[in-house]
Amino acid sequence: MSRPRPRQAVSQRRPPIRLRALWLTGRPPRRLRAGCNPFIKKLDLELPRGSRCLLIGANGAGKSTLLQVLAGKYMVDMDKIRVIGRAPFHDIELTNSGQLSYLGTAWRKDGGTAGAKVALAADIPARQMIFGVPGVDPERRQRLVEMLDIDLEWKMNKVSDGQRRRVQICIGLLKPYEVLLLDEITVDMDVVGRMDLLDFFRQECDERGATIVYATHIFDGLENWITHVAYVARGELQKGGLAGEVFPAEQLGVHGRLYETVEKWIEEDNRIAPPELEDDAPRKVPEGMGRHMAYYR
Numbered sequence: 001m002s003r004p005r006p007r008q009a010v011s012q013r014r015p016p017i018r019l020r021a022l023w024l025t026g027r028p029p030r031r032l033r034a035g036c037n038p039f040i041k042k043l044d045l046e047l048p049r050g051s052r053c054l055l056i057g058a059n060g061a062g063k064s065t066l067l068q069v070l071a072g073k074y075m076v077d078m079d080k081i082r083v084i085g086r087a088p089f090h091d092i093e094l095t096n097s098g099q100l101s102y103l104g105t106a107w108r109k110d111g112g113t114a115g116a117k118v119a120l121a122a123d124i125p126a127r128q129m130i131f132g133v134p135g136v137d138p139e140r141r142q143r144l145v146e147m148l149d150i151d152l153e154w155k156m157n158k159v160s161d162g163q164r165r166r167v168q169i170c171i172g173l174l175k176p177y178e179v180l181l182l183d184e185i186t187v188d189m190d191v192v193g194r195m196d197l198l199d200f201f202r203q204e205c206d207e208r209g210a211t212i213v214y215a216t217h218i219f220d221g222l223e224n225w226i227t228h229v230a231y232v233a234r235g236e237l238q239k240g241g242l243a244g245e246v247f248p249a250e251q252l253g254v255h256g257r258l259y260e261t262v263e264k265w266i267e268e269d270n271r272i273a274p275p276e277l278e279d280d281a282p283r284k285v286p287e288g289m290g291r292h293m294a295y296y297r
Helices: 007-013 063-070 126-131 138-147 161-173 191-208 258-272
Strands: 017-024 040-047 052-056 081-083 100-103 108-110 117-119 179-183 211-215 228-233 236-242
Touching: 052 063, 052 191, 063 081, 063 100, 063 179, 063 211, 100 161, 126 138, 126 161, 138 161, 138 191, 161 191, 191 211, 228 258, 236 258
Parallel strands: 040 236, 052 211, 052 228, 100 179, 179 211
Antiparallel strands: 017 040, 017 081, 108 117, 228 236
């Protein structure tokens, strides 16, 4: 009688992230109501273990929405998306265990009602927040505190946005993850702190086989850091795959300038179809997928 294969062994053969013809609407494309345009459509994406994928696109292209879908913040049909072979919205253990970690630009707390978010700036010391996470390797925690240059006596209501961001990142990285989703997470960090963090992520991918998807508009230092790229426009994946196959070879060296190529892509897409939405513009909530779905996650 054969023994059941351990779960980890099966996981090693699966791509950490797999999307197949994902439509983020709440109804199949042929049944969309008038005026209910999908946020994400016609998106196929598969990333291997150990990859570092740069997610790029203009404001309103769908990057943040895609990352939130991958993070299980929205309910999506189980057969549309797999992260480590599991459906992230339906399998809450995926995020509770730390295997799937998401870090976004807004670090918020609920203010009494669903959807009422306020900045996390209470009179709480960084030590209490960082050491309050259970089941953490003390050596990993100490390494992150030192790398991010965190003063454990910082009070969240008396620090700068950049310092608060460092605490957020530290907490999000305390448990070893298999898939890490980053949405403009380094926007408040200085150059030295950002480069140290990118080096840490590279080591995580190379040594532990972690997979990272990083959405950003800051391309400095990424030329020889990324392994894959996904360029999104109007909710569709326009270009994707190995970085060496998507970008010209001269853009990936030490002296490369990724922003020049990305700038051309965005300008070309804007000529084809000018952007309809900006990041701060009101969006229609997809039918059956109100933001309250993520309230209790």
